[in-house]
Structures are given as structure tokens and as C-alpha cells.
Amino acid sequence: DVKVTQSSRYLVKRTGEKVFLECVQDMDHENMFWYRQDPGLGLRLIYFSYDVKMKEKGDIPEGYSVSREKKERFSLILESASTNQTSMYLCASSDQEDGYTFGSGTRLTVV
Amino acid sequence: GESVGLHLPTLSVQEGDNSIINCAYSNSASDYFIWYKQESGKGPQFIIDIRSNMDKRQGQRVTVLLNKTVKHLSLQIAATQPGDSAVYFCAENMLGTYKYIFGTGTRLKVLA
Numbered sequence: 001d002v003k004v005t006q007s008s009r010y011l012v013k014r015t016g017e018k019v020f021l022e023c024v025q026d027m028d029h030e031n032m033f034w035y036r037q038d039p040g041l042g043l044r045l046i047y048f049s050y051d052v053k054m055k056e057k058g059d060i061p062e063g064y065s066v067s068r069e070k071k072e073r074f075s076l077i078l079e080s081a082s083t084n085q086t087s088m089y090l091c092a093s094s095d096q097e098d099g100y101t102f103g104s105g106t107r108l109t110v111v
Numbered sequence: 112g113e114s115v116g117l118h119l120p121t122l123s124v125q126e127g128d129n130s131i132i133n134c135a136y137s138n139s140a141s142d143y144f145i146w147y148k149q150e151s152g153k154g155p156q157f158i159i160d161i162r163s164n165m166d167k168r169q170g171q172r173v174t175v176l177l178n179k180t181v182k183h184l185s186l187q188i189a190a191t192q193p194g195d196s197a198v199y200f201c202a203e204n205m206l207g208t209y210k211y212i213f214g215t216g217t218r219l220k221v222l223a
Contacts, residue, residue, distance in 0.1 A: 102154035
């Protein structure tokens with residue numbers, strides 16, 4: 001019954017590395033989102049996509065980019081990982097009528 | 112275990128008692144609201160939602176109350192169980208928009 005799948009639960013990367021976080025949904029949703037979650041700050045929107053090849057910046061896009069080549073897949077890219085990007089990353093998808101379905105999250109540590 | 116909320120407010124409740132978790136939302140134009148539950152190391156899970164044309168909605172053991180006058184949302188959990196221990200947060204949305212605004216959450220601890 002898995003609906004939103006994030007490819008990794010835990011990742012450890014070095015400063016300066018290019019990091020790819022993958023997310024796949026099987027609900028045929030138009031909208032997909034990437035959030036990061038930090039203690040005391042809640043969920044902050046990085047980027048979202050409302051259609052294939054379409055993307056919009058969220059509240060904290062700096063240092064990130066995204067790719068949506070297929071409807072079911074939304075990738076988050078850290079161009080050059082930094083220690084302040086250590087966080088829990090959550091992918092979500094939705095249609096227009098209901099709320100988000102979240103993935104299980106990827107805990108990224110940048111050392 | 113993973114902590115998503117080291118600095119979160121915490122509600123401690125005896126097993127079997129009722130829990131009430133509160134949320135002040137930010138946008139008076141928001142017309143759709145959701146409560147999510149997030150267990151340690153997992154992604155948030157949908158619990159219950161409510162639209163702004165309602166004041167109350169009930170699910171299984173959960174009730175959401177909406178007070179639009181003071182922009183307040185609450186989640187009531189009846190007969191709280193150990194499995195209810197988690198972080199709970201609210202989300203608000205304007206229908207037809209993509210974005211949700213999330214609260215920072217409350218940690219619920221159920222005492223045996």
C-alpha cells in the first residue's frame with residue numbers, strides 16, 4: 001500500500017558533493033512537493049511542481065534544484081551540499097481536492 | 112529514535128484519558144484544514160480534515176473543532192492510547208492553491 005516512496009531513509013554525504021533525493025508516487029497526482037523539516041521550524045517548502053517539467057520555488061529554494069521529467073517522479077538536487085542542509089527531507093504529493101500524502105522522509109547528514 | 116521536534120511543546124496524557132491538541136492558524140482566508148500525525152522516524156500521516164463551512168468533524172476516536180472567529184483549530188483524541196504518542200501538527204490551505212502552511216507541532220506523550 002505504498003503511495004509515496006523516497007529512495008533513501010538515511011544518507012550521509014560530504015560537503016561539496018552533489019546529492020540527489022528521489023521521490024516516486026503511484027497515485028497519478030499532479031502536484032508534488034519537497035519540504036525540509038527541522039526542530040522548532042516545522043515544515044518549510046523548498047520547491048513544488050504542478051505538472052511535468054513545471055516547477056516553482058517555495059520558501060527556501062536556495063542551494064536546491066528540482067527535476068520532474070515524469071509525472072510520478074520528483075527529484076530534489078543539492079548542487080553542492082553544505083552542513084546547513086543537514087535535515088529531514090519530506091516529499092509529498094496531492095491532487096486539488098485533498099491534502100498531502102507524504103513519503104517516509106530522508107534523513108540527510110552532510111559532514 | 113529520530114526527533115523531529117526537540118523544541119516542541121509537549122502534552123503528557125495518562126493512557127485512557129482524552130487529549131486536546133491546539134493550533135492557531137495564520138491565514139483568515141484559509142478554508143481547508145488537516146491534522147497530521149508524525150511518529151518518530153516516519154513521514155506525517157493524515158488523520159482528519161475539515162473544511163471552513165463546518166465547525167466540527169468526527170472520525171474514529173478523533174474530533175476536529177474549527178473556530179474561524181479566532182483562527183483556532185483543535186484535535187481531540189478520545190481514550191488516548193500508547194500508539195497515539197507522536198508529534199501532531201495542523202496544516203491550512205486555501206482551496207485551489209497548491210501550498211499548505213504547517214504548524215510547528217505538539218508532541219503527545221501517553222503515560223502508562
